[in-house]
Amino acid sequence: MRAAVIVYPGSNCDRDMEVAFARAGLDVTRVWHKDTTLPAGIDIVGVPGGFSFGDYLRCGAIAANAPISGALRDHAARGGYVLGVCNGFQVLTEAGLLPGALLRNAGLKYICRTVGLRVEGASVYTDGYGAGTEIALPIAHHDGNYFADPATLDTLEGEGRVAVRYTDNPNGSARDIAGILSENRRVLGMMPHPERAAEPAHGNTDGARLFAHLTTALTAA
Amino acid sequence: MKARVHVMLKDGVLDPQGEAVRHALGSLGFEGVNGVRQGKVIELDLADGTTEDQIAAMCEKLLANTVIESYRIETL
Numbered sequence: 001m002r003a004a005v006i007v008y009p010g011s012n013c014d015r016d017m018e019v020a021f022a023r024a025g026l027d028v029t030r031v032w033h034k035d036t037t038l039p040a041g042i043d044i045v046g047v048p049g050g051f052s053f054g055d056y057l058r059c060g061a062i063a064a065n066a067p068i069s070g071a072l073r074d075h076a077a078r079g080g081y082v083l084g085v086c087n088g089f090q091v092l093t094e095a096g097l098l099p100g101a102l103l104r105n106a107g108l109k110y111i112c113r114t115v116g117l118r119v120e121g122a123s124v125y126t127d128g129y130g131a132g133t134e135i136a137l138p139i140a141h142h143d144g145n146y147f148a149d150p151a152t153l154d155t156l157e158g159e160g161r162v163a164v165r166y167t168d169n170p171n172g173s174a175r176d177i178a179g180i181l182s183e184n185r186r187v188l189g190m191m192p193h194p195e196r197a198a199e200p201a202h203g204n205t206d207g208a209r210l211f212a213h214l215t216t217a218l219t220a221a
Numbered sequence: 222m223k224a225r226v227h228v229m230l231k232d233g234v235l236d237p238q239g240e241a242v243r244h245a246l247g248s249l250g251f252e253g254v255n256g257v258r259q260g261k262v263i264e265l266d267l268a269d270g271t272t273e274d275q276i277a278a279m280c281e282k283l284l285a286n287t288v289i290e291s292y293r294i295e296t297l
Binding site for chain 2: 057058061062065093094099100101103104105106107108145147148172
């Protein structure tokens with residue numbers, strides 16, 4: 001199983017995501033944002049955290065229009081898997097691959113700490129935990145306040161596409177949403193960082209199961 | 222030619238920065254500031270003959286996120 005991690009100028013979690021994929025057993029390649037194609041046979045694309053293009057204009061807006069975006073959209077349209085974390089989640093909403101948008105945190109402060117989460121929607125990313133499981137993962141963002149209109153929020157909840165929810169909402173996100181799935185459940189965007197809590201040296205391994213289960217599910221598919 | 226694009230958060234989208242500015246004005250003693258909404262202004266230096274439709278396409282594709290923002294184009 002093969003993974004690609006996109007690197008934009010200002011990405012800073014690309015290596016962390018690469019290591020998390022690799023430790024779970026995936027064959028990982030990093031792809032530069034100026035490339036226009038993904039390597040052949042990629043099963044999952046990781047869109048990493050960081051400050052792509054300095055967060056200029058809006059977080060993720062310029063990255064969403066980078067040359068690699070066409071290949072990313074084609075991959076998602078073919079039913080390929082995509083995992084966007086933090087800035088990666090912002091890029092996926094800006095690219096229109098996930099609904100809604102991420103606004104400035106309600107308290108205006110950049111928040112960098114571990115938060116409690118409840119895993120919900122069924123997907124290759126979340127099934128390793130099981131719905132209702134409570135975990136803790138680090139967040140590190142200034143613009144993580146999930147917004148969508150009420151009809152979109154109802155659709156997400158009605159279709160079980162809220163992947164993870166905050167147990168104690170840190171940033172004002174609508175309905176405590178921390179991560180959402182696409183309609184085909186193969187694209188996940190989430191603000192918390194599973195790749196920063198994936199091995200004992202991180203002091204928290206709650207994120208490891210996401211990568212482990214993902215690899216098992218993709219290998220079995 | 223030049224154009225100015227005004228980008229604002231849509232009504233109903235919480236603007237915590239505007240709220241912070243409103244509080245700051247209140248604490249400076251300016252009374253009666255009932256609301257503050259903060260947006261951005263983008264000035265474009267364009268080739269002559271650029272149409273308003275082309276500028277609108279720039280707004281839709283990049284300059285504004287129409288999920289949360291509205292925009293207004295002013296040609297100068």
